Amino acid sequence: MTASVPPQRPNVELREVARGVYAPALVFEVGVGAIMPIIPLSAVALGANLAVAGLLVALLGVGQIVGDVPAGALAARIGDRRAMLVAAALSVLALMGCALAPNLGVLGAGVVCVGATNAVFTLARQSYLTEVIPVVKRARALSTLGGVQRIGAFIGPFIGAGVVDLVGLSGVYWLAVLTSLVAGLVVLVVPDVAGAEAVRRRHAAVMVPMRTVLRQNARVFLTLGFAVMAVGAVRASRQVVLPLWSEQLGFSPATTSIVFGISGAVDMLLFYPAGKVMDRRGRLWVAIPSMVVLGCAILALPMTTTLAGVTVAAMVMGLGNGIGAGILMTLGADVAPAAVRPQFLGIWRLFSDAGVAGGPLVVAAGAALGSLAAGIGAMGAVGLLGAVGLARWVPRWSDHANATTRRRAAERETRPPGPTPTAT
Structure with missing residues (x-):
């Protein structure tokens, strides 16, 4: 089986998608990386033992698994860029729930939702890059996306550590709320580089x-x-x-x-x-x-x-x-x-x-x-x-x-x- 590739704009360069894909990817992953080490600490603060705290961290991955297939359906129905905006908005709500969580149940639900929104955001970026980047540069485009995600996940905990010292554990979730807002705003204001023909194909696609x-x-x-x-x-x-x-x-x-x-x-x-x-x-x-x-x-x-x-x-x-x-x-x-x-x-x-x-x-x-x-x-x-x-x-x-x-x-x-x- 060989996947067919639709006509693509041959002049799209990596720098053209940097603002609309790589920049929000970096910002979004900084927020996710920042909350990773904070989730078990928040669970302990709400009365969990170490085993339960570890389970709360695992719920982030559970959320991604739960969100993978719906993410594909959502991106197919409303388009990749709109799916990114939906994911950023839902991530804001989920992270606010984590910051204000009065008990472990609410915190766990928020963590699952963050994982699911991360699945939507990641899949939409991958699908969008596949569409707009010529196949001869596809691997560079997607490996750069993977690298940007790694950089965000690497520096996020360091920024989060500074926030904890200043305002406490909940402050890191509010930091992640800010990064999700910024990521969504960048996607919203940066022009789509796919071109009119690609946009027409999206709208004409049959679900x-x-x-x-x-x-x-x-x-x-x-x-x-x-x-x-x-x-x-x-x-x-x-x-x-x-x-x-x-x-x-x-x-x-x-x-x-x-x-x-x-x-x-x-x-x-x-x-x-x-x-x-x-x-x-x-x-x-x-x-x-x-x-x-x-x-x-x-x-x-x-x-x-x-x-x-x-x-x-x-x-x-x-x-x-x-x-x-x-x-x-x-x-x-x-x-x-x-x-x-x-x-x-x-x-x-x-x-x-x-x-x-x-x-x-x-x-x-x-x-x-x-x-x-x-x-x-x-x-x-x-x-x-x-x-x-x-x-x-x-x-x-x-x-x-x-x-x-x-x-x-x-x-x-x-x-x-x-x-x-x-x-x-």
Whole structure:
């Protein structure tokens, strides 16, 4: 199956979408990143124990999973930019609920809603970039989006820490309210670069039920979809295995935070070069090394016993994760049928986010059974299996997998019409 690509404006550059996509993405993610470490603290302040506080944090991911498929349907019905505006507005309401929450139930509901609005905002940005950016620059555009999200999530907690010192825990939620308002305002005032023809196609599009999209694309979801799930699981587990292993080795929280920060810094430096490689050489030139490096680094982590060893493993994890920035969004854009792109991407993100939710659970299960190292090792093995799955199925579904698939696609496009000769 090869996704058809509608006519696109060949002169759209990344800088043209920077104000309308990357700027609000950065601002929005700063707010989400700021509240991440505050959610468990707010839960404790409302009377929760540590287990319940951890569950409240997990509800953010639950909200994203719940919101993925409706996000695709919403973007298909009202358009990508309007979906971003709706998400920003609902995020403001959800964050206000978190700031004013009188009990754990209201806080939990607010966190779920924030996760759902994040799913809408992320999917709409991905679908919009896929529409307006020429395919030869698609990977750079989407890897830059992934990089911007990483930068926002990285600096958000630092800004949030300053706000906590000034006005307390609730102030961080009000900071996130402000970032959501600013993100929505930027989307509202920045002109649409898609062009009149693309806007006309949006309005003329016929709404296709999600079950139809799922049925028509079942083969890609049952193959490449599971590789995508593995990638999401491994990448999410990285955020869990580092602090847990550091805790087992007896490092202080401050030391663990520094190691995690170093890993994040390496992660953020590589998104644009990775996108350029994907555009020039093909998606597998980044996808497979990313999973192999990340999987091997996770496998090596339980063998480390010193701060230096953990730091090196953390940096290699950051390297593996960083070179894969935007790979799932790019693959989704490659294989999504143009006529039902938002709905397809909603289901695609459901597979990815299910992996994100499941990865840390595998690590936690290993720890609960008495062997944290076994749980970490299992996720490292999943990373290597993910690399195998990508190598097996990406060329089957994407013309942009590598140089060979691109050459074959070009040959199909230049082949004269008429019956295919048969061998005699």
